[in-house]
Amino acid sequence: MTDSLPYAEVIGDPIAHSKSPLIHNFWLNALDIEAEYRKTHVTPDGLAAYFLARRADPDWLGCNVTLPHKIAVMDYTDDPGGVRERIGAMNTIASETGGPLIGTNTDAGGFLQPLLRDKWKGRRAVLIGTGGAARAILFALASLDVPDITIMARDQSKGQALLDHGGIKGRVIGMGDALPAADLLVNSTSLGMAGQPPLELDLAPLPDGATVYDIVYAPLETALLGAARARGLKTLDGLEMLIGQAALAFDIFFDAQAPRELDEELRALLLAAD
Structure with a gap:
């Protein structure tokens, strides 16, 4: 070249x-x-x-x-x-x-592809993060008409601003709050990326059929995905x-x-x- x-x-x-x-x-x-x-x-x-x-x-x-x-x-x-x-x-x-x-x-379309491929039809989603990727993912979830969306954020005012920007009815919880039951959990933050702190969550509230989707891809096997697999949950990795x-x-x-x-x-x- x-x-x-x-x-x-x-x-x-x-x-x-x-x-x-x-x-x-x-x-x-x-x-x-x-x-x-x-x-x-x-x-x-x-x-x-x-x-x-x-x-x-x-x-x-x-x-x-x-x-x-x-x-x-x-x-x-x-x-x-x-x-x-x-x-x-x-x-x-x-x-x-x-x-x-x-x-x-193209993040929104890229995020949706594996969910559409797998014919995901959940009704409850939790999105972790409020950055640029989170905005695209929230838009994608809204396009699927997911009726129950929770944003988990360090700054809860930023999470509410995301919901307001998209005209989406949902709720915002803090990073230290208990994870609600959900059919889909998405990590859109850099937590768990090489050189960053891990994302430590208790996944017990997730039902057995839930999907855990981590957009971090370095490393590909994050602690979050490892914990989800240990629970027998379906996982989607950052690739x-x-x-x-x-x-x-x-x-x-x-x-x-x-x-x-x-x-x-x-x-x-x-x-x-x-």
Whole structure:
């Protein structure tokens, strides 16, 4: 690969742990597309300079956005799809040559894919966290018409603000409160990620048929998923949402559908990279 190739990338702070380049470059190689996908460390203070530099680069196709930028990047993008109002966070930004930066969100669709595949039909969900990923997941849960949604948050006012923004009736509890009974438990925080404190929850209130979905993927086997498996609960790991949202972004950046028939091979590659 050379610097003259068209490229997309993922930005975040930190970013070294990101598996997105492995995913996108795997698909690019499989489809024999002459392009590449990178990861770039961008601090909050460096966002403005980053976009200024990238907009001047004709090879830049856009970027995915991870912690902690999913809300801040909205200040630098156009929003023809109304993502600001509907979700309140962006994770994918496309560059149109000579035109504006277009922001969208593929997290919501990526999150939903395994639930739709498994025909999940629960009525009670608990969402842990209030960040950019939580906004997309809350939007996704609302699209499934889940009638009973609880947000578990350190700052309960932020949780209520998320519900109010989406016009969603629900309730907010603190991180130290007892977990309510739910058909789906989702961790959207960085708790449990390598270098971060673990997410310690008593899963006893969850019924036997519940699903525990942890979007952390480094490590893939988090303490939360381990505890859920010990209970015999169904689990969904962080690669589910990561690969799902990446596939939607891949189409945006490279104008090609990701070869999802190779998912098993891709997961093996990602696990070997741990």
